[in-house]
Amino acid sequence: MRSLTAKPAEILQVTDQIYRITLSQPFYAPNQVYLIRDETTMLIDSGYVESIGSLALALKQLGLSMREVDVILYTHPHIDHITAGLLWGTYARRTQKWGHHTMARDIPDYPDFIDVWQADTSRILTLAFRDKQARQTRIRKANDRWARFVRRFAEAQDVPGVGRDTDVSSATQKVTKQGDRAVKLDRLLKEGDEFSTGKLRFRILETPGHNTWHITPLEVSQGFAFTGDLLIGNIPAIYDKLDGNLELFQQSLLKLLEERKQMPAMRFLPAHGDEILQPERAIKIVLKTIGILENGLLKKLVEGRKDLVDLMESAFGAHIEGGNHFITALELLEALLRKLMREGRVGSQLYPDGYEEFYLKH
Ligand SMILES: [Zn+2]
Structure with a gap:
């Protein structure tokens, strides 16, 4: 104890x-x-x-x-x-x-709600990394972190x-x-x-x-x-x-x-x-930053099909990998991409193993 x-x-x-x-x-x-x-x-x-x-x-x-x-x-x-x-x-x-x-x-049930979050971490790492080994290592690390939290809370x-x-x-x-x-x-x-x-x-x-x-x-x-x-x-x-x-x-x-x-x-x-x-200024800066990130994604996709890791490196730099905010940053980029998809500007191909690539529509 x-x-x-x-x-x-x-x-x-x-x-x-x-x-x-x-x-x-x-x-x-x-x-x-x-x-x-x-x-x-x-x-x-x-x-x-x-x-x-x-x-x-x-x-x-x-x-x-x-x-x-x-x-x-x-x-x-x-x-x-x-x-x-x-x-x-x-x-x-x-x-x-x-x-x-x-x-x-x-x-x-709150611990169940937390389980859903854990599952989503595996989902987004699978979506982002083409290489199975790279994926598994990261998923294992993330799962360990979650397990520690759930133990703390549930026990x-x-x-x-x-x-x-x-x-x-x-x-x-x-x-x-x-x-x-x-x-x-x-x-x-x-x-x-x-x-x-x-x-x-x-x-x-x-x-x-x-x-x-x-x-x-x-x-x-x-x-x-x-x-x-x-x-x-x-x-x-x-x-x-x-x-x-x-x-x-x-x-x-x-x-x-x-x-x-x-x-x-x-x-x-x-x-x-x-x-x-x-x-007012703080709100405008947040809205503007979203616009800048969106434009950055669209610009990168002009080069061709990209996955979340490619887009991440171009948006935030490769250094973010391994940092504390890595998952959060992946999720934010995904939120931006899903919005662009709902607007019909971006399409995606989801592979059977859960990996996903994004491309510009027309
Ligand atoms: Zn919150």
Whole structure:
């Protein structure tokens, strides 16, 4: 049994009612969980399962226990946003979970949902690499990584300092609990839903694209957009075959732009990285970058048929191979290609072994 260390989180007070809690995680840039301290105490996202101890410590520093959190609102069900929430009920049963109205129905079993992601990693590596040996080596590596994650999540684990009547300062005190397999929601949120936490008033925007069930809660009395992974410092991951769609992503960004026009002082608080200080500019840069990547692909395809590895090297350089973002980059390029295919500009040939080549249409 491993024990987890509860690293202290960084806390930033944004306003009287809004706090930002920064939690480290193994996959990507640290997660920003937002605490709404109002008549209703609400967290926006919960972070990755292994940072639940850090989150509990941060709350404790602010004079709150886990049980005093009334609501966790999920922007979307990706690992680093929801898995601490799946373990949360073991320590604080009364906390309600809110999220997109079809999320719980569509994801009845979270570890199964993770298996689908693992399978997709094998699929895209098979699609990208013509050489069977090259493929297998990479698939094996990716599977090992997934197996480690699933073990961590599905098995009972030691979480120091987050127990019921725990003295968090006693880091040796350990509580062994198991997470929920199911995503259970107490409130199903949809476009236009409004609610108040006391002083603050929220309205829900459905913002799919990065993820089918992505919502952006807007605080409309003072003007805040909790943009989740929709608008972060760069283009977020988009997995076309799983839960992403580039056209919807672009539409959701334009939707955010509209909201900002209605409320020009609206501040943008993302789930990774710092506050986005120039939201219009940030949105335009993301949309422009997508256009540049698209044009790059089309230009490369003028040379003839290409596979994902060829296109990857020309888009991002060969150095990205072996890096942490390799799979994500492959998936983003695939999302771009599928969009071009839906527009009738690119065609593809899928071979019986799963390898795929892309070509320009006419
Ligand atoms: Zn995400």
